[in-house]
Amino acid sequence: MAVAASAASSPPTRPRGDGPLAALFIAPALLGFLVFLLWPTLRGIWLSFTRFNLLTPAEPVGLDNYERMLNDPIFWESMKATVSYVVINIGVQTVAALGIAVLLQRLTRSALLRSVVLTPYLVSNVVAGIVFLWILDTQMGIGNEIVVALGVDRIPFLTDETWAIPVIALINVWRHVGYTALLLFAGLQAIPNIMYEAARVDGAGEWRMFWRVTLPLLRPVLAVVLIMTMIGSFQVFDTVAVTTMGGPANATNVLQFYIYGTAFGRFQFGYASAMSVALLVVLSAITVLQYRLTRAGHSDLG
């Protein structure tokens, strides 16, 4: 081919003129990027300024959707439900994952145990949701049988307004904590063993080493993991859809579920898009803020 010939005749370290070949190699990915990522992103923003029911063409309405959003009590309830979900989900998950990662690092390096903690990640959110729907069933679930055996009244885990959000948050901790723990474990592996040896010579126990060595050196990894899991957490939908359907009384009507209902239940794609943009703004703000606060780019390892 001409490309190969020209490359062979010039010094091979600086190949030039790969234009046609590059175009061929980049074409499928670029097509996918433009059609299914860039265009939908721009279109999503555009749709948020329109009234659109999918059947007739979108009709521009200026800021109407955003005005409606600010005055929509269900939107704010939904935001509140989402934030409480994220706080519980990320709070519990980060602490638990850190604990598991440290146990995997300091107690045993067993590859089998690492596989075991990852197992729930292999099944879908739908599977996780349905299994716990059964385990936590008020009348027949083994969870409630245990509760009764402990001498307490049955708890309507997923049908009670106060319980539903924390329970859904914990179901998702069950599925994701192993994955998060392995990410943190990878970060722990990067801490040189000599740090622990030095601390031990100084007479530090495991508890002190965790606070003085592990945590400070893990901070950059922890920050990135936190940003990543939090962004994922805000997008909760699957578990709600299969367990509570947003109920009882909107208690678990998380943002993504409300957006889905607005679009596919009421065919208000414009308003649904405006709420999507709101979520996008929140997620971007969190990323920027968290990155700054935790100085994620810097490592104490230097």
Next chain:
Amino acid sequence: MTRTTSPGRIAAWAAMGAIVIVTLLPFYWILRTALSGNTALVENPSSPLPTGFTLGGFERALGMQSTEEAIAQGGAGASLDFWRYLLNSTITSTLITVCQILFSAMAAYAFARLRWRGRDTVFGLFLAGLMVPTIFTLLPNFVLIKELGLIDSLLGISLPTMFMTPFAVFFLRQFFLNLPREVEEAALLDGAGKVRIFFRVLLPMAATPVLTLSVLTYITAWNDYFWPLMVSYSDSSRVLTVALAVFRAQTPQAGTDWSGLMAATLIAALPMLVLFLVCARRIVNSIAFTGIK
């Protein structure tokens, strides 16, 4: 080196044991319920072993029972064919994984090794794509797939993630950048074209990251629920996650068909669990390896 029987270590092992139990017990409970009969489950909700042993749950999930039979055993009697959904899940996940990884690898090669005008601009654009959460593109992509007339088709489910993800391109580009150039230069001097070099030299050298990425992509595609839920309306394009949610929503008069539902859950979860059994080490290592996805 360390004292093996200190109270701290015992407590740590106890914690580890508790974690393992909480992690694995739900899987056992799926199996135990799937092998139980619905009537027996009401009478013996806490029996640790299957109660009223039957394979009826699996028969219902796989559409092997008549409506009367299914209703008699506590099922909804609606037609369900998990073989079909299994096939649909396999087709979409395979299509997404094979195409996405191939096209992403090709793009990564163009970014890492070829010289062309606008390369850095296009790459910057791809990187910016990392910032857009997938969920934001779902609604507009649904509108697009509808305009393309691909609603309720397996292609419609696969299309948006079939060409690339910014992460896959970014990850593979990083790998290609770190490969020594000597191998390619030797092949170039031998007169091999760059297309040949990519498929015969670079891609085989990238086998490990490509496989790693493929496994993770396959798991993600297999477990996806939200997007197929939007696009799929009938059995012809229904994947396992959506089918499972549909099964859960069909409540028979006598209450949920837990035995059938857990059998269906097991069928939906089993392929990934088997994949995990076969290559657990690769998957576990891949998480550390690909780092932050």
